[in-house]
Amino acid sequence: MIGAGIFVLPGEAAGVAGPAAALSFLAGGIIALFTALSASELGTAMPKAGGSYYYVNHALGPAFGSIAGWSNWMGLAFASAFYAIGFGDYIVSWLPWADMMQLSALGFTLEPGQVGGLAAAALFIGVNYVGAKETGRLQNIIVLTLLGILAVFLSAGMFQADMNKMTPFAPNGMDAILPATALIFVSFLGFAKITTVAEEIKNPGRNLPLAVIGSVVIVTVIYVITMVILTSVAAQPLDELGKVAVVEVGRIALGSFGVVMLTFGGLLATASSANASILASSRINFAMGRDRLVSNWLNEIHDRFATPHRSIALTGVLILAFIAYGDIKVLAKAGAVLHLLVYGLLNIALIVMREAPDVNYDPDFRIPLYPWVPIFGAISSFALIAYMDPVEMGLGLGFVVLGLVWYALYARRKVDRQGVLNEQILKLSEPSAPEVLREEAPEPDPGFRVMVALAAPKSEKQLISIASALAKAKGGTVVAVHIVQVPDQTALQAGAASLERLDRSSQLLMEKAKKDAETFGVDIETHNILSHRRFAEIFDAAREQRADKVVVGWGAGSHGSRGRFENALDDLTGALPCDFIVFKDRGFEPSKILLPTAGGPDTDVGAEIVHAMEAEFDAEVTLLHVVRSEDERADGEAFLSKWASKNAFDAADKRVAVGEDAYGEIRRQAEGQTLVVLGATERGLLERLSEGSGVAELAESLEISVILAEQARPRSLKERLFGT
Secondary structure: OOOHHHHHOHHHHHHHHHHHHHHHHHHHHHHHHHHHHHHHHHHHHOOOEOOHHHHHHHHHOHHHHHHHHHHHHHHHHHHHHHHHHHHHHHHHHHOOOHHHHOEEEOOEEEOHHHHHHHHHHHHHHHHHHHOOOOHHHHHHHHHHHHHHHHHHHHHHHHOOOOHHHHOOOOOOOHHHHHHHHHHHHHHHOHHHHHHOEHHHOOOHHHHHHHHHHHHHHHHHHHHHHHHHHHHHHOOOOHHHOOOOHHHHHHHHHHHHHHHHHHHHHHHHHHHHHHHHHHHHHHHHHHHHHHOOOOOHHHHOOOOOOOOOHHHHHHHHHHHHHHHHHOOHHHHHHHHHHHHHHHHHHHHHHHHHHHHOOOOOOOOOOOOOOOOHHHHHHHHHHHHHHOOOOHHHHHHHHHHHHHHHHHHHHHHOOOOOOOHHHHHHHHHOOOOOOOOOOOOOOOOOOOOOEEEEEEOOHHHHHHHHHHHHHHHHHOOOEEEEEEEEEOOOOOOHHHHHHOHHHHOOHHHHHHHHHHHHHHOOOOEEEEEEEEEOOHHHHHHHHHHHOOOOEEEEEOOOOOOOOOOOOOOHHHHHHOOOOOEEEEEEOOOOOOOEEEEEOOOOHHHHHHHHHHHHHHHHHOOEEEEEEEEOOHHHHHHHHHHHHHHHHHOOOOOOEEEEEEOOOHHHHHHHHOOOOOEEEEEOOOEOHHHHHHHOOHHHHHHHHOOOEEEEEEOOOOOOHHHHHHEO
16 A cells, blocks of 8 residues: 555645646545545455455356456556556666667657566566566565655755745645546555465455555555645646655755665555555456356466466466556546445445345444435545546456456356345245254364474474473373475465475475374374465464474474564564474483573473373483572572472482573583573563574584474563563
C-alpha cells in the first residue's frame, strides 16, 4: 500500500484538481475502505487463495468469476506496468546520461522512462520466476524504510509549509476531485493483494481484517498529509514539477539530502509495488486453475525453482507489452478500472453470502452497518469508473466481454460448481430439508508430546535422541516435523501437490527419524510442513501439533534475540507456545552433565531435561551455583541444597563456585563435563542488543555440546525490554 502512487502521481493529480487533490486521495481511501470492510468479512469466512476473485466466483458463479479473474489478473498487469515505468522515471531523474536511454525501432520510440521500466520489470519478473525465497521479508524491510523516509520528509515539510500556496484550493472546481480520484485510485490497490494469500495467513480471523482495514486507514492518512505538505512547500504548482514532483519538493525541504532520500524512496516504492503485483498475479492464476476456469498447465511448478513459472512468464510478457505502450495515465487508470469492477462485484458477493439461507457462512469478522457498507461499496466502485476516460472504460468493458466469452467457450463445460447465487435460485422450487443438529464431540487429549524440528540428516539423530528421552520419561509421543520452505510466489497448496519434487530428501530424513525413535521404544509421528518462513513456522507447528516441548537445533542466524530462541521481534511481541529446548551440537555424549542454576524458571525446564538424560543414559549430574564472594558461600550452599531437594537432585554432585564473572566460572566448571544445560537469558532485549548475552557467548565459547532451555510463560513488556 505504501507504494508508487504517492511517489509518481501527485503532479498528475494536482494537474487535474490542484491542491484539492488531497481530497481526491481522501475520497479514494473512503471508497477503498468500503470494499476493505467487505473483503475482510469474506476473507475471514473463506480464507482462500485468489482473494476477491474467489469470493465473486464462489458467491455469484463461474461466469462472474471469469470476469473477476481476468479483470484481477489484467488489472495487476496494468498496475505492474505503471509501477515499473514509475521506477524508470526515478532512475532517469537520477542518471545524468538518461537522455541517451531513448530507443527507436520499427517505428516505435521508447522514452527513457519506458526503457528503465522495461529493464526494471524484466528484473522483477526474473526474481519472481526463479523464486527468491525472501521476497516477503524484503517487502517488509522496504515498507518500514519507506515509512521512515516519509516520516522524515513530512516532519521537515511541516516546518516549511505555507498554506497560502494552496490557494486557489480547487482551481478547476470541486467537480475535479473525483476525476483526480479515478487517476490516483491505483494507489489503493494493495489491500486487495492481501486477500490473494488469505489461505496462508496465520489466524486470518484476526490478522486479515487488521491488515486489510488497517492498511487502508493508515495510508489514506499518510497520502492526504503528504499531498498537503507537497502543495504547501513546493515553489511552483506540482503539475509543473513533472513525474518526480516529490523529489523536487524534497530538495526544498531537505536540500540535497532530501533529493537522495526521496529518490531512493521512489525507487523502493515503485519496486515493491511492482514486485507485489507480480507475486499476487500467480495466486490469481492458481485459484482460477483450481476452479478450472483456466488450464492448470499455467500453474505447473518448476522442477528447479519451485515457482509457477509459466504463470509468471505469461504475466511478465503482458507487463512488458503494456510498458511499451507507455502512457502512464492510461496504465494507472486501466489498472484501477479493472480492480473497481472486481470491487463492485465483491461487495455484491458479500450481500449474496449474507442473504442466502442454508449456506455455511460464518465469518470471524462482521462488518458494521450492514447492508449499507457493501451497498455503498458497490455503488462507489462502479460509479468511479464513470470518471475514467473512454479508453479505460473501453478496456474495462473489453475484459468483461472477454471473461464472458472465455467462460462460454472454454470454462462452462469444465467447471463443476455454479455458485451460491445460482444454487439458491435452483433451490427455490425444491422443498427445504429439515435441519439436523449435530453435537460436536470434545477433542481428545493428545497426551504428552515432544515436537522435534528436523532440518538436516547431520543433526537428526541427536535431536531425536533428546526428544525421545523426554517423551519416554513421561510416556509421551515424539512428533518429528520437517519444514520445507517454498518461494513466496508459490501457493502452499500448489507446493503440497509437488512436495516430492520440492524436497526429495524429506522422505529419507523422516524414515531415519522413525528408526532412531524406535530404538528408544517411543511412539513417533512424522509431518512434512510447507511454509514460506522456515523459522517462524516452528512456532506455528508447535501450536498446531499441541506440543508440550519443542527440540530444535542451534542453527546459524536462528537466535536474533541472543540467548533466547526467538528472534528479537518475537521476543518483544510474542510468547512461546510451549517450552523450547535448543541443542548446540558438538557431539552428543550425555554421560556427564553440568546444570548451572540461579533458581530461574528456565532452569526448571533444564532440570526436566537432565532427569530424562539421567534416566535414559545413566548420566552423572553436577549442579552448579555461582556466588560473588566467600561471604555469600554459605547462603549459596543453602540455596543449592534447597533447590536440589525441590527438583529431586539429592544424589547429584553439588558445587558452589565463587567469582565475579558467573559465566567464566561456568566455563571453568565445564571442564571434564560432556554436556552443559543452560537456562535462557533473563536479560532484557535492550541490554542484549547493546551489550550482548552472556548465555549466548558462553555457549559459543564452550567446546562441548550445550542445551539451552526456555520456559513458556507470560512476560510483561517491561520484563521483555529490561529483564527480570
